[in-house]
Every structure is written in structure tokens, then in C-alpha cells.
Amino acid sequence: MDVRQDNKVYPYLFNNEWKESASGETVQIKSPDDGKVAGEVPAMSQEEVDAAVNSAADVQENWEATEGHERSQLLHRWAEELEKMTEEIGEMIHLEVGKTLSSAKGEVKRTAQLIRHTAEEGLRTHGSFIQGDAFPGASKSTKAMVQKVPHGVVLAIAPFNYPVNLAASKIAPALITGNTVVFKPATQGAISGLLMVKALVKAGLPAGVLNVVTGRGSVIGDFVVTHPKIDMITFTGGTGTGQHIAKKASMIPVVLELGGKDPAIVLEDADLEKTANEIISGALSYSGQRCTAIKRVMVVNSVADELVAKLKEKVENLTVGKSSENANITPMIDQKSADFVVSLIEDAKKKGATVVTEGTQEANLLGGTLLDHVTEDMDVAWEEQFGPVIPVIRIDNELEAVNLEKRNEYGLQASIFTQNLENAFAIADKLNVGTVQVNGKTSRGPDHFPFLGVKNSGQGVQGIGRSIDSMLRDKVLVLNL
Numbered sequence: 001m002d003v004r005q006d007n008k009v010y011p012y013l014f015n016n017e018w019k020e021s022a023s024g025e026t027v028q029i030k031s032p033d034d035g036k037v038a039g040e041v042p043a044m045s046q047e048e049v050d051a052a053v054n055s056a057a058d059v060q061e062n063w064e065a066t067e068g069h070e071r072s073q074l075l076h077r078w079a080e081e082l083e084k085m086t087e088e089i090g091e092m093i094h095l096e097v098g099k100t101l102s103s104a105k106g107e108v109k110r111t112a113q114l115i116r117h118t119a120e121e122g123l124r125t126h127g128s129f130i131q132g133d134a135f136p137g138a139s140k141s142t143k144a145m146v147q148k149v150p151h152g153v154v155l156a157i158a159p160f161n162y163p164v165n166l167a168a169s170k171i172a173p174a175l176i177t178g179n180t181v182v183f184k185p186a187t188q189g190a191i192s193g194l195l196m197v198k199a200l201v202k203a204g205l206p207a208g209v210l211n212v213v214t215g216r217g218s219v220i221g222d223f224v225v226t227h228p229k230i231d232m233i234t235f236t237g238g239t240g241t242g243q244h245i246a247k248k249a250s251m252i253p254v255v256l257e258l259g260g261k262d263p264a265i266v267l268e269d270a271d272l273e274k275t276a277n278e279i280i281s282g283a284l285s286y287s288g289q290r291c292t293a294i295k296r297v298m299v300v301n302s303v304a305d306e307l308v309a310k311l312k313e314k315v316e317n318l319t320v321g322k323s324s325e326n327a328n329i330t331p332m333i334d335q336k337s338a339d340f341v342v343s344l345i346e347d348a349k350k351k352g353a354t355v356v357t358e359g360t361q362e363a364n365l366l367g368g369t370l371l372d373h374v375t376e377d378m379d380v381a382w383e384e385q386f387g388p389v390i391p392v393i394r395i396d397n398e399l400e401a402v403n404l405e406k407r408n409e410y411g412l413q414a415s416i417f418t419q420n421l422e423n424a425f426a427i428a429d430k431l432n433v434g435t436v437q438v439n440g441k442t443s444r445g446p447d448h449f450p451f452l453g454v455k456n457s458g459q460g461v462q463g464i465g466r467s468i469d470s471m472l473r474d475k476v477l478v479l480n481l
């Protein structure tokens with residue numbers, strides 16, 4: 001059996017065989033654009049998930065024993081096969097998660113580049129050698145060789161919004177370092193994930209080195225997270241889910257990339273035209289469904305009117321429609337997410353926010369909404385909207401922004417817009433976030449930069465080099481001469 005493309009069931013990968021669940025049960029995936037069925041994936045049973053983990057565990061030692069350059073070559077071939085499938089996978093990302101076709105294909109190309117970079121970077125990992133005499137009582141005759149070894153079986157759990165890129169950004173570092181992988185794609189995005197894995201099989205994946213588990217996270221999630229043969233978990237998704245996983249998983253490393261409430265802090269001397277462009281693109285690309293989206297704007301009073309006027313014009317110039325129409329703002333992933341965004345807008349309106357421009361609301365398609373004079377008592381000032389809303393909070397000075405940020409439960413990224421770099425650096429020092437962007441929107445790339453969230457935005461660090469580090473542990477061999 002192969003991964004089928006006839007809008008029916010797309011089987012999961014087990015030991016390099018494409019299989020359907022013995023129960024015949026499936027989960028249907030519908031396009032956010034129009035509800036059209038993109039396909040179905042097996043709703044795997046616990047027994048099937050158990051077999052997938054066991055098979056990855058069975059072959060791990062053999063995989064670890066392969067030469068690093070062979071693993072690197074596999075990744076290079078994977079990148080090649082993936083690129084050949086750009087059209088097919090791009091189409092499926094577009095259908096499953098409602099990205100425009102160009103942005104969906106862009107995700108596939110970015111992923112091929114990420115895999116290649118990982119294949120190179122993974123060759124440069126090495127341990128260290130320590131002499132004992134630096135510690136009182138020990139001597140040069142005690143020597144430690146610190147090796148870097150894989151954890152074993154890595155569970156990679158990806159979210160819907162980058163179903164291919166955020167999956168590969170976990171899988172490639174795991175494979176290059178000699179771990180085997182159990183991949184749990186987001187249900188919405190699972191077919192794209194399976195097609196990405198098809199490219200890996202074409203590239204020569206040895207049986208069992210990566211198995212896929214499909215089905216609702218709420219049904220199979222706890223079982224796989226607590227499986228005794230899972231040795232490490234790398235997860236990207238919502239903060240609630242991440243915290244739940246962190247509590248369930250015990251005594252194994254867990255890397256989490258979670259939600260955010262990234263601010264754009266705009267000072268008096270900012271280039272307002274550039275700032276407005278960065279805010280629009282940062283807040284509204286993919287309808288705001290990015291963890292790194294700008295999710296609140298804090299602007300000093302002296303330039304607030306001018307900035308808001310620019311934002312208004314730019315929001316109103318964006319097209320709103322289906323991703324198949326190549327619109328700038330496209331339908332949200334599902335109705336529940338859209339309802340949440342609407343509830344935040346309504347709460348802000350009730351509490352006195354100025355609606356500068358309000359997007360249309362048709363089922364899960366919401367136009368861009370710009371809210372001014374947002375105050376601290378409004379939910380939209382603090383909660384992650386993950387949708388096309390820009391809340392503007394007016395502030396007296398940068399100190400107020402820093403103080404508001406101190407109470408932000410998230411700490412992914414922040415942007416500062418100013419011409420005064422010294423001032424920008426001073427503010428950056430005071431912000432408790434993973435990354436501060438100066439005069440640019442918040443964003444994850446380039447993919448080899450470290451990427452992390454603090455507070456409720458995550459634990460551990462990703463980005464190609466750091467993701468590779470996270471897949472390895474020290475193993476110390478001591479020579480007593």
C-alpha cells in the first residue's frame with residue numbers, strides 16, 4: 001500500500017509499510033477554506049501506537065551504530081525528494097490548513113533547506129576531553145572522555161500551523177544524531193506530514209527508524225507521551241497542551257515551544273512607515289496563526305495617532321477571502337478558534353476599546369480588526385488571540401511597556417522599534433523573552449538561529465544547532481591511569 005491521494009484514507013507508516021488501522025476507524029480532515037474533505041487518517045488504537053513505539057525502540061541501537069555521514073546523506077536525499085514533491089505537498093498543506101498555495105510551497109522549500117543545514121551541522125557535533133587535575137585531589141592521571149550520545153526514541157509532536165516545517169525541524173535533528181523517531185502530526189495537517197514522510201521513505205529510510213502515529217491527540221496523546229520506551233519528547237503547540245505533556249512525561253527530557261503574546265514596542269523616534277509594515281506582516285500573516293505573531297502593540301502617546309492611522313489604512317487594504325483565492329487574510333483553522341477571537345473582540349468593545357476597523361465575520365473567516373485604546377482589564381491585552389486582531393495599548397514611555405511585559409505570562413519574542421540602538425539594547429536587557437527583534441517583526445527564522453520561549457512560552461531551545469544539542473546527552477568514560 002502507498003500513501004493514497006484519492007481523498008480517502010492516507011495510511012500511517014509502520015516499519016516502512018503503509019497501513020490502515022485494523023479497526024477501520026479514521027479521522028476526517030476538512031479544509032478551513034470550504035469544509036471540503038482533504039482526506040482521512042487512521043485513528044490508531046493503543047495497540048497500534050504501542051507497536052509503533054516498540055518498533056522504533058527495537059531498531060534504535062542499529063541506527064545509532066550507522067556512520068554519521070550515512071545519516072547525513074539520508075537527510076540530503078530526503079531534502080531532494082521533498083523538493084521534488086513541492087507541488088503535491090504544497091497543495092495538501094494548502095488544503096488541510098488553509099495556507100495560500102505560494103506560502104504552502106514556500107514552507108516545503110524552507111523545510112528542504114532546513115533539512116540540508118541540519119545534515120551539515122549534525123556532522124560537526126562532538127564531545128570533549130577533560131583532565132582531572134583542575135580539581136583539588138585529582139590528577140592528570142584521571143581523564144574524562146565526554147561523548148555525545150542520542151537519547152534513544154524521540155517523540156516528535158507538531159502543530160497544525162507549519163505541519164511540515166515544524167515536524168521536520170524535530171525529525172531531522174533527531175535522525176542525524178542517531179535517535180529513532182515516533183512522529184505524531186497535528187490531525188489538521190497530518191496528511192501533509194505523511195507526504196513529507198513519504199519523501200523520507202523514498203530517500204531510503206531504514207524500516208522502523210521513523211514510525212508515524214495518527215489519531216486525535218486527546219485520544220492517543222497521553223498513551224504515547226507516557227510510553228516507557230519514549231526517551232525524549234519534542235513538542236510544539238499550545239501552552240495548555242505543552243504543560244499537560246510536561247506533567248505526564250516523567251524523568252525524560254522534554255523540549256517545548258508553546259504560545260506567545262509577542263509585543264511590538266514603538267517609541268517616538270521609530271520609522272513609522274517601516275514599523276507599520278512590520279506590524280501588519282508580523283501580526284496578520286497566515287491570519288495571525290503563528291506563535292511568533294505580533295499579538296499586542298504598545299506605542300508611546302506622542303506617535304500613537306500617526307501609527308494607528310497607518311495601521312488602519314494597511315489593514316483595510318488587505319484582501320480577505322479563501323486561501324484558494326490567494327487572499328491576504330484567510331479562514332481560521334476552525335470555527336472554535338474563530339469564535340474565541342470574536343469573543344476577545346466583543347470583550348474589548350464592551351470594556352471601551354476603540355474599534356478603528358472591524359473585519360467581517362463569516363463563520364471561520366474573520367477580516368482584520370484593529371483595536372485602539374486597549375486597556376489592561378481587557379482579555380485581548382493578555383490572551384493569545386492566534387487570529388487577525390491587532391490590539392493597540394497606548395503608553396507614556398518605554399518603562400510602562402517594560403512593566404506591562406513583566407506581567408506577560410508568555411515570553412517568546414518582543415520587537416522594539418526605534419532609531420536609538422542604545423535605547424533599544426537597554427530595553428531589550430529588561431525584557432524576559434527568548435528573542436528581542438530590533439526594528440523588525442517577531443519571527444522564528446532564519447532557522448539556524450536559536451529559538452526559544454521562556455515563562456509559559458516554552459522550555460529548552462530549538463533552532464538547528466540547538467535542536468541537535470537537545471537530541472544528545474553526555475556519556476562520560478573515565479580513564480584512571
Ligand SMILES: NC(=O)C1=CN([C@@H]2O[C@H](COP(=O)(O)OP(=O)(O)OC[C@H]3O[C@@H](n4cnc5c(N)ncnc54)[C@H](OP(=O)(O)O)[C@@H]3O)[C@@H](O)[C@H]2O)C=CC1
Binds near residue numbers: 184237258
Ligand atoms: N512556540 C512555537 O514555536 C509555536 C507555538 N504554537 C502554539 O500552538 C498553538 C496552536 O497549535 P495547535 O496545533 O492548535 O496546538 P495543540 O496544542 O492543540 O496541538 C499540538 C499538537 O499536540 C497534539 N496533542 C493534543 N493533545 C495531546 C496530548 N494530550 N498528548 C500529546 N499530544 C497532544 C495535537 O494533536 P491533534 O492535532 O490530534 O489534537 C497536535 O499534534 C498556539 O497556542 C500556538 O501559539 C504553534 C506553533 C509554534
Ligand SMILES: O=C(O)[C@H](O)COP(=O)(O)O
Binds near residue numbers: 162290292444445
Ligand atoms: O509556529 C509558529 O508560529 C512558528 O514557529 C513561527 O515561525 P515563523 O516566525 O517563521 O512564522
